[in-house]
Amino acid sequence: MRLAVAPNGDVLLGWIEKAQEAGQPYGQDVHVARYAQGQWQHLGGALNYSRPREATTLDLAIDAQGRPLLAWNENLDHVDLHVVRSFQNGTWTDWDARRLGQDLTYAARVRRVxxxxxxAVMVWGIQNTHMPGTLLVVQTWDGVTWRRSPPLNSGRQVALLPAIALNTAGAPVVTWLEGDAATSAVLVKRWTGTAWQALGGALNRRPNTYTFAPALRLDGAGRPVVAWLEDQDGIDTLFVKRWTGVAWQALGDALNVRTESPAGRPALALDAQGRVTVAWAEGLDGSRQVYAKRWDGKTWRGLGGGALSTSGRDAGFTDLGIGPDGRTYVAWQEQTAGGHVARVVELHSP
Structure with a gap:
């Protein structure tokens, strides 16, 4: 599930919904809805190019004009087909001809937009048989084909879970994990117009340790803020750093509500004043709850008075967005007796 807030304050929610019919081995549909003037409105029906087909790895982005763009995988046997659609002039584009595919499922899922x-401005993983790892590039559509940037990394190690953001000039900044699962590094580079420039070294609190799920946003000056998970005494622990222009600055210590409780994949957003807000699910599988905190310049302050998910059911797949007026929205997937439902709440500063 993905959430984004448009420049006019409209809230967009994208999700993948089970649509399997009797006798079919699979079937999942991609949907988007917009919340405006107090109600949710679906933007079209199921957006898959082919049905029935398994859909995974959903991305949702919004440009400066407020147009939503989706990317996801439509899986066909052993091939992951990456597809993209943009909502323009009141309808979804038909860009099926732009699909990208790899017969290497792991590499094909190294993608964000x-x-x-x-x-679409897409960070993309390439895994070829002559390379031991994954090569990351940024791809854009030139009207005929996907044009690749120079690679961000050497391809000698595995690279995964990238995130991408664009500065006001449209230049990309990318964060990703590099290394094996137990000894990875959180790295960041930005495009100067001619080359990729590393922003400092690894962000990890401890070098060569387990890291996971980096999230990236830029402030008004184009400086990145990154949230990620890192092993601390066997617990997935959530940290945030901000690039000052010359170095990475830690924003406080760990955000976990309880030190013994593992945090899940974080969502990150900045308001117009550059204040950082993070949302995440925390706890063991089956009993996770959703939390949000905002950095006030000195410490992390909780939003919502405690856990945002109050039903007692398992919650996860958290996302977060902030509108131009400072309204803050958190979305998550919550377990029910019959499956899962999407929840969206608006938060207020403490």
């Missing part, structure tokens, strides 16, 4: 002028 941003949006510029209604077009």
């Amino acid at each position: 941003a949006s510029s002028a209604g077009e």
